[in-house]
Amino acid sequence: MTHKTGQLPINDSAAVQLSVRQWLCALGLSFGLAWLLPEAWTAFEPFEPVQHYRVPYELSEDYWLYERWLDQIPPDVISVVGDSVVWGEYTAHDGTLSRFLGDATGMPFANAGINGLYPLALWGLVEHHGSALAKRRVLLHCNLLWMSDPEADMQLAKEQVFNHPALVPQFAPRIPCYRGDIDMRLARALERRLEPLSWVRHLQQTYFSQKSAPEWTLADDGKFPPAYPNTYRLPVGIPLSSELPSVKRGLSSERHKPWSANQSGKANMEWVTPENSLQWLAFRRLANRLQGSGSNLLVVVGPLNEHIMNDATLEKHQVFLTAVTAWLSVEGIRFVVPEVLPSDEFADASHPLTEGYERLAKRLVADPVFKTWLAQ
Amino acid sequence: MLFHTWTFFIFFIVTIVVFWALRPTRFWLHWILLASAVFYGWWHPYYLLLVFYSTALDYFIVSWMERGPRLAKLGWRFSASVVVLVGAVVVGLMAPGGWGGLAAAVGFFAVVLAVGHWLRSRRAWLWVSIINNLSVLVFFKYAGFAIENLNTLLARLGAGQLPSAESLMPPGWEYVLPVGISFYTFQSMSYTIDFYRGIIAREPSFVRFAAFVTFFPQLVAGPIERAKNLLPQFSKTPRVTLADVSDGASLFLVGLFKKVVLANYLGPYVDRVYGDVATQGGAALALATFAFGWQIYFDFSGYTDMARGVARCMGFRLMLNFRNPYLAVSLADFWSRWHISLSTWFRDYVYIPLGGSRVGRIKLWRNLLITFVVSGLWHGAAWTFLIWGMLHGLGLIANRGLEQAAWWRDRCPRLAKRLVVFAFVCFAWVFFRAESLGQAVEILQRIFTTGWTDPRMPLLLLLLVVSVWVYQFVYESPLHSWLEKPPVKVGLAVVMILWMLLFAPGGGEPFIYFQF
Numbered sequence: 001m002t003h004k005t006g007q008l009p010i011n012d013s014a015a016v017q018l019s020v021r022q023w024l025c026a027l028g029l030s031f032g033l034a035w036l037l038p039e040a041w042t043a044f045e046p047f048e049p050v051q052h053y054r055v056p057y058e059l060s061e062d063y064w065l066y067e068r069w070l071d072q073i074p075p076d077v078i079s080v081v082g083d084s085v086v087w088g089e090y091t092a093h094d095g096t097l098s099r100f101l102g103d104a105t106g107m108p109f110a111n112a113g114i115n116g117l118y119p120l121a122l123w124g125l126v127e128h129h130g131s132a133l134a135k136r137r138v139l140l141h142c143n144l145l146w147m148s149d150p151e152a153d154m155q156l157a158k159e160q161v162f163n164h165p166a167l168v169p170q171f172a173p174r175i176p177c178y179r180g181d182i183d184m185r186l187a188r189a190l191e192r193r194l195e196p197l198s199w200v201r202h203l204q205q206t207y208f209s210q211k212s213a214p215e216w217t218l219a220d221d222g223k224f225p226p227a228y229p230n231t232y233r234l235p236v237g238i239p240l241s242s243e244l245p246s247v248k249r250g251l252s253s254e255r256h257k258p259w260s261a262n263q264s265g266k267a268n269m270e271w272v273t274p275e276n277s278l279q280w281l282a283f284r285r286l287a288n289r290l291q292g293s294g295s296n297l298l299v300v301v302g303p304l305n306e307h308i309m310n311d312a313t314l315e316k317h318q319v320f321l322t323a324v325t326a327w328l329s330v331e332g333i334r335f336v337v338p339e340v341l342p343s344d345e346f347a348d349a350s351h352p353l354t355e356g357y358e359r360l361a362k363r364l365v366a367d368p369v370f371k372t373w374l375a376q
Numbered sequence: 377m378l379f380h381t382w383t384f385f386i387f388f389i390v391t392i393v394v395f396w397a398l399r400p401t402r403f404w405l406h407w408i409l410l411a412s413a414v415f416y417g418w419w420h421p422y423y424l425l426l427v428f429y430s431t432a433l434d435y436f437i438v439s440w441m442e443r444g445p446r447l448a449k450l451g452w453r454f455s456a457s458v459v460v461l462v463g464a465v466v467v468g469l470m471a472p473g474g475w476g477g478l479a480a481a482v483g484f485f486a487v488v489l490a491v492g493h494w495l496r497s498r499r500a501w502l503w504v505s506i507i508n509n510l511s512v513l514v515f516f517k518y519a520g521f522a523i524e525n526l527n528t529l530l531a532r533l534g535a536g537q538l539p540s541a542e543s544l545m546p547p548g549w550e551y552v553l554p555v556g557i558s559f560y561t562f563q564s565m566s567y568t569i570d571f572y573r574g575i576i577a578r579e580p581s582f583v584r585f586a587a588f589v590t591f592f593p594q595l596v597a598g599p600i601e602r603a604k605n606l607l608p609q610f611s612k613t614p615r616v617t618l619a620d621v622s623d624g625a626s627l628f629l630v631g632l633f634k635k636v637v638l639a640n641y642l643g644p645y646v647d648r649v650y651g652d653v654a655t656q657g658g659a660a661l662a663l664a665t666f667a668f669g670w671q672i673y674f675d676f677s678g679y680t681d682m683a684r685g686v687a688r689c690m691g692f693r694l695m696l697n698f699r700n701p702y703l704a705v706s707l708a709d710f711w712s713r714w715h716i717s718l719s720t721w722f723r724d725y726v727y728i729p730l731g732g733s734r735v736g737r738i739k740l741w742r743n744l745l746i747t748f749v750v751s752g753l754w755h756g757a758a759w760t761f762l763i764w765g766m767l768h769g770l771g772l773i774a775n776r777g778l779e780q781a782a783w784w785r786d787r788c789p790r791l792a793k794r795l796v797v798f799a800f801v802c803f804a805w806v807f808f809r810a811e812s813l814g815q816a817v818e819i820l821q822r823i824f825t826t827g828w829t830d831p832r833m834p835l836l837l838l839l840l841v842v843s844v845w846v847y848q849f850v851y852e853s854p855l856h857s858w859l860e861k862p863p864v865k866v867g868l869a870v871v872m873i874l875w876m877l878l879f880a881p882g883g884g885e886p887f888i889y890f891q892f
Contacts, residue, residue: 015851015859016630016868020622026869033870034877186382200878213879214641217834218648225655228832 038199042068048241052094054087054111056243061164061210063129063192064202065240070112070132079112079133082141083122086113088357090347092250093243095354100361101139105374109139116163118146119283120154120175124167126286128192134293137373140286142301145350146279147320148269148313153279154178155272166191175278207235251354258344258353259308267308267349271316274323287333298373299328299335300364304350307343336367377418379628379682380636387415388686391592395690399613408587408610408690415592416556423554426512431589433508434564435582438571440492441501442578460486477544484511498572505568509561515541516553521757556596558754562721564589567603569725576603584610591692593683597676599697599717606694614691624688626869631681633872634674636880638844641837642671649831650809653818657829661819667833668809669802670841673701676715700848702801705793707768707775710801718754722747745769755808760816764807771800 018026047068055066073079080086080098088096088111098109112133117125119142126133146152154160160177162168168175170185180188191197208216216235220226238244248255274280290297301324306314321337328335338360345356352360364370377384391411398404417424460482485508492504514522519541527537542551567585570576579585588607594600649656649664656664677698684694697716704710711719723732730743745766752765778784784793803820810816851859858864 016865016872017626018622018865018869019862020618022862022866022869023622023625026866026873029866029870030873030877033874182383183381186386190382196877203878214637214834214836215644217836218641218644231832231834 034196038064038195041199046241047072050093050242052096052099052111053241054093054096054243055114056238056240057115057246058238058244059205059240060115061166062202062205063125063167064195064198065206066112066114066125067129067132067198070130073110073112073132074108075136077108077110078137078139079110080139080141081122081126081130081133082113083117083143084113084115085143085350085352086111086141087115087117088113088249089115089351090249090253090256091354091357092246095250095357097141097352097357097361100358101364103358104361104365107374113141114164117167118143118152118154118163119279119286120169121164121167123282123286123289124164124169124192126289128167129198131293133290133295135295137296137376138290138298140290140297140299142283142299142324143350144302144304144317144320144324147274147277148271148304148317148349150270150272151177153272153277155276155278169282173278173281206237206240256347256353259305259346259348260343264308266310267313268310269313269316271313271320274320274327280320280324284327284331287328287331291331291333296373296376297333298370299333301325301328301335301337302350303338303340303360305343305346305348306340307346308349334369334373336364336369338363338367377415379679379686380632383418387411392689396616399616404613405581405583405587405610408592409583409590412587412590412592412595416590416595419555420552422549426516426554426557427560427590427595428586430509430512430561430564431586432582434505434568434589435579435585437492437501437505438568438578440496441498441568441571460489475546478546480544481511481515502568502572505565509565513557513561515544516551516557518753518757519544520551559598559600560589560595562600562718563602566600566721566725567607570603576607579603579607591687593686593692594694597679597683598715599680599683599695600721601694601717606692609692616689616691620691621689624685624690627681627685627688629685629869629872631678631683631685633876634678634681636876637872638840639671639675639678640880641840642667642674645833645837646671646809650811650815650819653815653822656822656826657831658823658826659828660831660833661823663831663833665802665806665809665819665823667837667841669702669798669805670844672805672808673698700852702798702845703794703848703852704797705790706779707771707797707800710797711768711772718751722751722754726750741773744772748772759813760807760810763813763816764804767804767807771804 047065049069049072053069055062055069059065070079078101080101086097093099093111096111096113098111098113101107101109114125150156151160154162154175154177157176159179162177165178165180166188168178170180170189191201204210204212204216209219211219213235217230218228219230220228247253250256272280287297287299301321304317306317309317325335325337341352341356341359345353345359347353347356365374377387391407395404395407395411398407413424416427463482488504488507492500523538523541530537545551567576567579567589571578579588584607587610588601588603589595591601591606646664646668649660650668653661680697684697687694695717699713699716701710701714704713727743727747730746731739732743733740735743746769748765748769749762750765752761752763752768755761755764806819807813807816810819847859850856
């Protein structure tokens with residue numbers, strides 16, 4: 001249908017009055033371009049991951065890059081999926097579990113962890129950005145620390161600010177501490193389903209300091225009096241293929257030291273029950289999802305830093321661990337529960353230091369279940 | 377619920393699908409009323425009380441106005457009003473805390489209604505409607521301002537202080553300005569005035585009248601529709617064609633682009649400069665003032681475009697509210713292009729009753745000044761709005777003088793006139809945007825006295841605004857037909873869609889005019 005000509009303009013300043021046919025053209029072109037642009041962008045933006053690559057900390061919320069990284073991993077490489085324990089919170093990119101597993105087995109492993117994740121977000125990551133993990137060998141890490149108290153399990157009614165809000169379930173199951181309004185939840189639910197929107201976030205993360213382009217041009221430098229460095233500047237991005245040198249990670253960093261050096265005493269953790277744990281339920285969905293998509297899955301449970309726990313906490317930890325292993329057995333999911341690492345190889349309650357990762361890799365490789373899984 | 381949010385998107389999809397499905401039945405009208413109630417109640421459910429009070433009041437008053445002469449004796453309505461009044465007095469005397477304020481308000485309305493029933497004339501009912509509507513508006517919009525100024529005066533005189541407006545609210549009820557109260561009050565009042573003047577007939581159906589007043593696309597920020605235009609559209613089942621849907625979508629797209637891309641980009645820049653006036657140079661303040669002029673235009677006209685687009689998709693045609701105001705060649709021309717539904721409201725219900733232009737020069741100036749001061753106050757209870765209105769009144773008077781001069785009328789290029797009008801409008805915007813009168817004066821002082829400092833206006837922002845201005849110039853030039861070419865229109869639509877997808881900042885910033 002075309003528009004009658006000679007009518008008064010319907011609009012004041014713009015009067016971009018499209019007929020139905022023109023609308024169809026405009027929508028077709030817009031959505032076609034929106035879907036083509038991310039694809040075309042990969043030709044324009046180089047991405048050649050360095051050895052032992054991991055998604056840079058600064059780009060942790062760049063899920064489009066994560067997908068690109070997964071797509072780039074050859075089918076014979078084993079992906080190690082998990083939170084900051086897999087990613088390597090205290091270590092350099094070449095001091096992580098995937099690197100030492102590669103060394104110990106002679107087989108290629110890839111670090112498919114992201115900093116700041118937790119089971120509820122990990123589920124969203126795999127569900128919406130992890131299609132490349134299907135029909136591959138996947139080592140999935142289960143960090144029980146997220147179930148060690150109601151706050152970490154996100155059960156508290158008090159509003160909580162947390163990482164990766166775009167990955168958690170937006171409507172069901174309900175997360176009591178998540179207070180995003182309906183608009184935000186809908187926007188987040190849409191963003192993870194539509195690739196162009198994920199790509200826009202990639203541009204924002206990489207080139208515009210995690211802001212939209214207009215916001216970036218207006219941003220100040222955070223000092224007083226403020227300066228506005230981007231007013232007349234072109235965007236410059238964070239390197240994708242490697243990570244910026246960090247004083248916070250690696251053998252020479254100040255943070256890379258045993259937990260006991262901080263002189264913190266033993267911790268009392270409340271633990272939630274497996275039946276009520278949001279994080280554990282999310283992990284179960286995640287494991288089922290991976291298994292259902294044909295991934296050859298191995299779950300590594302822990303190890304947590306038991307040296308940090310008091311007796312009561314240890315007992316509760318054991319109860320939870322038993323429930324976890326029981327469920328994995330029932331579901332027919334292969335799993336390994338590694339022996340706890342020496343105290344001075346933990347940086348905190350769950351993150352090993354570089355030596356810890358090396359030891360953990362060796363212990364895993366010696367485990368019969370791991371061996372069987374690897375041999376398949 | 378804001379138009380540029382996902383919540384509205386879902387609300388609209390549900391509303392329009394059910395509306396289309398119900399069109400063959402008589403329930404489409406009830407559905408619009410229900411959808412409008414949900415839309416408005418989304419902000420605050422108690423807002424619904426006010427909008428339905430205003431609606432019911434005007435509906436019944438017009439009904440009594442029509443039957444007034446036939447109601448020969450004082451009926452049960454008068455008795456009911458008196459009973460309500462007595463009840464309000466008793467409750468007011470006995471009730472604890474803030475309930476006294478509500479009782480006083482109910483008592484006041486009962487008195488006004490009782491007087492109306494006592495007099496039973498058309499004119500009396502007209503005044504009952506005006507007093508009732510304006511009382512609600514004044515309480516929520518101006519009471520705080522009036523009490524604050526009166527208390528300042530009383531303090532100087534050494535007298536006691538008046539209670540705050542907040543203290544008159546019932547316990548647990550927040551004293552907040554209900555969104556859109558100025559818009560729907562004026563719309564509802566215009567129905568009564570037009571009926572009184574014999575311009576329109578009484579609407580017999582309450583549901584239809586309520587749907588007209590509360591019609592959700594235009595409820596909170598206009599256009600302030602006249603019953604003569606919109607009410608008849610509710611009298612028959614709206615015919616929705618594909619062209620209506622495509623036109624509506626076109627309007628919505630342009631409006632969304634204006635709001636999300638342009639207004640929301642300009643806003644933070646203006647806030648930054650106006651938020652730190654003392655350290656800003658003249659160039660930054662001048663540029664931020666121009667930016668505010670564009671921000672408020674994109675914000676408000678964007679809202680109107682979206683409102684008209686939404687209504688159009690349902691087969692309703694709302695009036696044009698903006699027509700490239702920054703291309704105006706005179707101030708009178710500006711007011712025929714800016715917020716047309718409000719300026720014509722004031723023209724018809726304030727300016728013309730005062731005598732309009734068919735009076736002597738001094739009275740004409742008085743009429744203009746009164747109309748624009750009232751228009752300024754309509755925007756808010758602050759001296760800055762009053763000055764803004766007064767400036768426009770004075771500007772119109774000066775403009776009329778200029779139009780008498782041949783050099784201005786015949787020899788001054790149109791471009792120069794446009795720039796002069798734009799500069800004046802922006803000058804007045806300083807008062808509109810400033811936090812206080814003192815800040816407005818400081819801004820103007822600094823614009824004209826401080827030296828150059830880098831305004832730090834993002835180049836991208838400047839380019840966007842200049843592009844739109846150039847587009848508008850072309851739109852009102854002989855090259856206009858070029859913009860009507862299908863490839864150009866499709867190209868512009870694609871650019872707008874992709875720009876919003878790629879660059880629009882997040883967050884559902886509220887519309888500026890919601891505060892009025």
